[in-house]
Amino acid sequence: xxxxxxxxxxxxPPRPAGGRTLHRFANPGxxxxxxxxxxxxxxxxxxxxxxxxxxxxxxxSPPDWQQGETVRIMYVHVPMAWLAMxxxxxxxxxxxxxxxxxxxxxxxxxxxxxxxxxxATALCLATGSLWGKPMWGTxxxxxxxxxxxxxxxxxxxxxAALVRAFDDPERGARxxxxxxxxxxxxxxxxxxxxxxxxxLHQPASVTRLNAPGMHVDILYPLLVCAxxxxxxxxxxxxxRTRAAVMERRVRALQLARARREDAVPA
Amino acid sequence: MTLHWWHxxxxxxxxxxxxxALAIGAALRHRAAKRLLATLDPRxxxx
Numbered sequence: 276x277x278x279x280x281x282x283x284x285x286x287x288p289p290r291p292a293g294g295r296t297l298h299r300f301a302n303p304g305x306x307x308x309x310x311x312x313x314x315x316x317x318x319x320x321x322x323x324x325x326x327x328x329x330x331x332x333x334x335x336s337p338p339d340w341q342q343g344e345t346v347r348i349m350y351v352h353v354p355m356a357w358l359a360m361x362x363x364x365x366x367x368x369x370x371x372x373x374x375x376x377x378x379x380x381x382x383x384x385x386x387x388x389x390x391x392x393x394x395a396t397a398l399c400l401a402t403g404s405l406w407g408k409p410m411w412g413t414x415x416x417x418x419x420x421x422x423x424x425x426x427x428x429x430x431x432x433x434x435a436a437l438v439r440a441f442d443d444p445e446r447g448a449r450x451x452x453x454x455x456x457x458x459x460x461x462x463x464x465x466x467x468x469x470x471x472x473x474x475l476h477q478p479a480s481v482t483r484l485n486a487p488g489m490h491v492d493i494l495y496p497l498l499v500c501a502x503x504x505x506x507x508x509x510x511x512x513x514x515r516t517r518a519a520v521m522e523r524r525v526r527a528l529q530l531a532r533a534r535r536e537d538a539v540p541a
Numbered sequence: 542m543t544l545h546w547w548h549x550x551x552x553x554x555x556x557x558x559x560x561x562a563l564a565i566g567a568a569l570r571h572r573a574a575k576r577l578l579a580t581l582d583p584r585x586x587x588x
Contacts, residue, residue, distance in 0.1 A: 345545045351556045405551055514564065
């Protein structure tokens with residue numbers, strides 16, 4: 276493990292065989308330099324793609340013959356649902372990296388990912404309610420899809436709270452990783468809930484590639500918005516991770532300074 | 542403006558407000574950490 280990393284994180288994970296590439300970016304200086312170049316491009320791409328998606332979805336795409344203008348909520352609701360599930364799968368991958376390779380950057384990224392994932396899931400639920408009231412006549416029903424997404428939201432919140440509940444960040448990261456891996460079972464339940472049970476929520480329409488369930492006038496702006504929100508999600512998580520790496524470095528330096536001052540004889 | 546459009550507007554505003562707050566929060570944390578690092582480690586090489 277690189278010395279600057281040990282200084283920054285206080286962690287001393289063993290370097291596994293074959294983990295050289297994986298641990299290359301565990302060096303905080305290298306990570307900050309590499310992502311520093313990437314960040315402006317990521318923010319720029321997110322804003323441009325979202326701008327196009329917003330204009331297309333709000334102004335250029337036609338209203339649905341049944342849903343009317345309310346169909347435009349789908350351009351934010353569906354990307355949030357995909358990010359909630361995809362992000363949680365990413366959290367599980369980071370948890371595997373954390374538990375097997377003890378990768379400190381995986382711990383930090385997971386810690387910074389969970390509040391953003393919780394926000395995306397909350398937005399999925401909120402925009403779904405805002406769509407449901409005019410379309411179904413109710414804000415909420417306890418059907419399998421809505422309930423499993425609510426469970427996913429609680430899993431995100433639980434992870435965010437658990438990793439911050441320990442004085443020792445490594446213990447918090449380990450507990451959070453176990454929770455994330457247990458909770459991953461809920462992701463296929465969310466995905467297939469509309470097939471396994473009778474739900475008020477409609478079945479999958481975008482992912483039926485052999486028989487697309489929506490017209491291209493609605494499908495294309497939806498895909499552009501999904502790409503834009505994915506880029507924005509990635510940019511926010513990366514920006515939070517960069518800030519967290521620097522905060523750990525600050526804490527390590529403050530600790531080193533306090534130790535030096537204690538060592539000086541009065 | 543119809544009720545349907547109000548629901549659309551609230552959905553978009555809510556989404557961009559939440560992601561805007563997350564982005565601004567990250568930027569403020571980054572700026573504060575960078576300032577502290579400059580004080581604690583003036584010779585440090587950082588972006």
